[in-house]
Each structure stands twice: as C-alpha cells, then as structure tokens.
Amino acid sequence: MQPIKTALIGAVFCSAAAQVAAADSITIGTNNWAENIAVSHLWQLLLEEQGIDATLKEVSKPLLFGGLAEGDIDVSLEFWLPSDNSYLTPYKDRIELHGTWYDDALDALVVPAYIDDIDTVADLKAHAEAFEYQGQPTIFGIEPGSAIYEETETAIEQYSLPFRQLSSSETAMLAQLEEAYRRKEPIALTLWQPHWVFAKYDLKILDDPKGALVSGQQVKWLAEKGFDESHPGVAAMLDAWHMTPEQLSTLMLEIEKNGDPDQGAAQWIDDNRELVDGWLAADDDG
Template sequence: MPRTTQAFLAAGLIAASLSTQAQDNRSLTIGTLNWAENIAVANMWKLLLEETPYNYDVVLSNVGKSVAFSGVASGDMDISLETWLPATDASYIEPHKDRLDIHDVWYQGAGMGLVVPGYVNADSIADLAGQGETFEYQGQPTIVGIDPGSSISSLTEDAIEAYELPMRQLSSSEVAMMAALDDAYQRQEPMVVTLWSPHWAFAEYDLKYLDDPKNVYGDEEAIHWFSRKGFAEDDPWLTTVLDAWQMDDDSLGSLMAKIEEAGDPEEGARQWIDENRPLVDEWLAAGEDADQPL
C-alpha cells in the first residue's frame, strides 16, 4: 500500500476516534457559587460524572448568585446545585421562572442567621442591642458578613434595623469572614458573624445561632438543584440521578471537612468519594432505568 494512502487511512482513523470520543464525552456546565457547601458538592459531582462509564466533560463556572440564575435561565449553564426555598431565593427565581426548572430537594433543614462562639454572653439577636461595643472590629461595633449581593447580607441589614442594633455589617468574603472568626475564637474574644447551615464551621468550632424572635431570617428551608428549561428531556439519566441525591449534616459536613482538611476542593472531594463509595453508588444506581442523554 502506498505511504500516501496509509497516511490518509491513519488520519481517517484518528478523526473517527476523536469524533467517537467527542460523542462519548457529554458536556455539562455547572453554575457554582463561592460557598463552602456549593464548592463541595460541585466538585464531588464533577469527579463522579467524569468517571467511566459516564464520561461527562464537566465545567464548573464560578459565578455570583444572581448570575447563576440568569446564566442557567439563558442556557449559558446547564444546572446549578443550590437554591434555598421556599423563601430565601424566591426573588432570584421570579424574573426567570419561565426559563428555569426547580428540581428535587437534596438537603433538608437549611437555615441562616447571626452566630457567635459558645463562650459569648448573648443568646438572642436582641441581646446585641446593649452590647455593641463588645463586638468592636476594626474600631467599630461590627457584624462580619459575606458578599453584599447575598441573601444573608440583605437579611442582616433588615435585622440591624428590626432590632435597632448599634452595629454595622462589614461585607467581605466567606474566607475573610471565617479568618476573622478563627482569629477571635483562638483569642476567646467576642465576634458575631453571618452564617448558615450547612457549613463546616459548626464541626470545627463551638458556635451557636442567636435566637431570632422577630423571625427576620425566616424558618428552616430546603436546598434544591435547578436547571435550564428542557434539561430533563435532554438528559433524563442525570436528572434522575440528581433527584435521587440526598445529603444530611453528617454526609455533607464530612465532605466539607475533608475539603477543608485537604486544602483543595477536588482532592478533598476525591478522598471523600473513596471513603463513601456505597452512598454515591446508590445515587448513581438510581439512573439505571433512565434514558441516556441525547
């Protein structure tokens, strides 16, 4: 056989192989929020779905909260793994409700509020009204919070007004907030922060929520995953699997703690998967009778 012919055949075989691989690798973009629990579950699902025989090509798109909803609604992202309902995220969903599908609950009992170390002499948000100077941070009575676009940030401004607190909210990142809490905790000094459950901090520190008699932060909620319109028809297998996915304080807390310990989300998630294979196999097995994605 002439070398030229051999070269063309080889090129054709390579092209066919690449085409088959491209068909086998299912593309999935997950809108990911910079929150501990969201980073944890996004990396967990990325690793699971990239395993053989699933062979997804998963991209984690790190975005702000409002962009997660608009991006999924526009189809720039396929899914996002965290929306709190019925109340917290209702305003984020409303503008896009005709272009989003809200799917099943994977975590029950989500909540948020103001949190202090267990050694702090306060049990209610109302107690802070007379203790503002006790919680000085960078020269001012302060509640240390996260990014100003978050629901908990907005609710904290409402709490400051409702309880007439002589305090400001200092918006930062979750990382900066946790660093401030850790520093105060190590020195046994008062500190009040905005926190939510689930969060790894409750496994690492002795913390307590301050009672909220005015119910500013609302009742316990559930965490759902959500998708662009039509995703369930495009990928019934993954929809079935994610609808079967359930985590509780023990499983999610241990995943977040493993990531914190490893110092790397993907490595920590990989270690957790290895240690919890029967649980993740149970989720994945739920899709056995579902149609494969188009």
C-alpha cells in the first residue's frame, strides 16, 4: 500500500504546485494603442513587484477576445463600453467583464486650439479649403475597421462634410499633427481620450450634437472566465484601479518622453507611489 500512498501524495503535491505556478503568472493581451501600451506596461511592472510574472502578448482585437475565451490570454486591460460590445458578444459566456478604471472616455474630431471659428463638427464645412491636403479637404484618421474610423465616416455623412478621411497608422497621423502644430497650420484629425497628446498639445474637441462619434464610454478590464477564482489577488488589485484623465495622460506622456514603455512607466510609478500603493493594497492575499 505504501507505493500507492506515496504516489497519491506526489500527485497532490504536483497539483498544488501547478496551482501556485498558475497564480504566480498571467498573460495580458495587448494592442498597439498608446493608452493600452501604457497601462499594460504599468501593470506588468506592478504585478512583478508582487512576485507575479506578467507576460504581454500583442494581438488584434478579434484574436484577443478569442484568446480570452479559449484561456490562451488571462486578462486584457482595455474594453470600451459600448464601442467594443460587438467583439464581446460571441464570447459573452466565456469572458468576464470587470470594473471600470476610466470614466467618460470618448472618440472625437479634434483641431488645434489656435484655430478660430471652428468649435463644432458642422463648422468644418464652411472652412473646408483651409484643411486641404494633396488637393482635398482631409481629416487624418487611423486604420479602417477601427470604431473611430467608422464613426468619422458617419460624421462626414451626417454633417455633409466635403472631406475625405485619410487613414493611416496612429504614428503617421500624429506625425502630421506635430508638423502642422509646429507651423501653426490648420489640421483636423480623429482622436480619443484618453491619449497623451492632450497633455502635450492644446487641442480643441469639436462639439458633435448629432452624436456621430461615441462619448461617455467606460473603459473596463476583462478576463477569461474563472479569473477571480484563479487569481483573486490580481483581480482585487485591478478592481481597485482607477485613473483620471490627467493621471493617464501624464503616464502616456512620460512613456513618450522616455521613448521606452518600461522606463516611462517605472518613472510614473515612482512619481505616483501613493496612488499605486492604494491599488496594490487591495490584494487580499498580499
């Protein structure tokens, strides 16, 4: 009987060790948006402070939700409600939606504050010639398929704007902003808040009375089903997490200035130690 007993003890020990290992490591699904890069690296560093190995895995949005549903990704830190609902719907029984960490996020059309006489989306129509680029009035945007791209197309139609939307990467769009801002030239672009550019430039969010671009959104974190049970301490810390527009903008700007997300996030943590310690204190197992 002794060998059987030993085998059972060994099996129990291996099972317990596996559970500990699972609790001490998580995979965070990310994308290449500035705010997602910022908060993902922020939490990677904070979790590693707590002895938890956090791996960042960059995937497209459709693959992100599939990965969460299949358990290949443990958690993702950015879910915009209601804009991202269409991604969640096919997996709603296999993915858990968690707490809101940022309130009143929005998509918007934006111009520099030095541009007079343009305060609403409708105002763009009368000043279209000032925004010509390569012979056409242009709104600079990001890639087709993104929610803000589709919303901007809706705005162009609803407000009868004689504009095209020129899609590109976020980096290319912001390069156009930097050059126009340096020259004090007119430029219109799609932006969302939170974003670090609002901490760097004086920008004007155009009023959108038709509601073509979505505002008043909540940014939440989400996880594979059962995450609360498998990672209760991490879930408690993430539920305690909340950031204001100023806090998130300064985090992103610190990363932009450093040119490295880990260095920038580490500096921001040092500058905001009391704030982040409050999130970490929510770990019931800490």
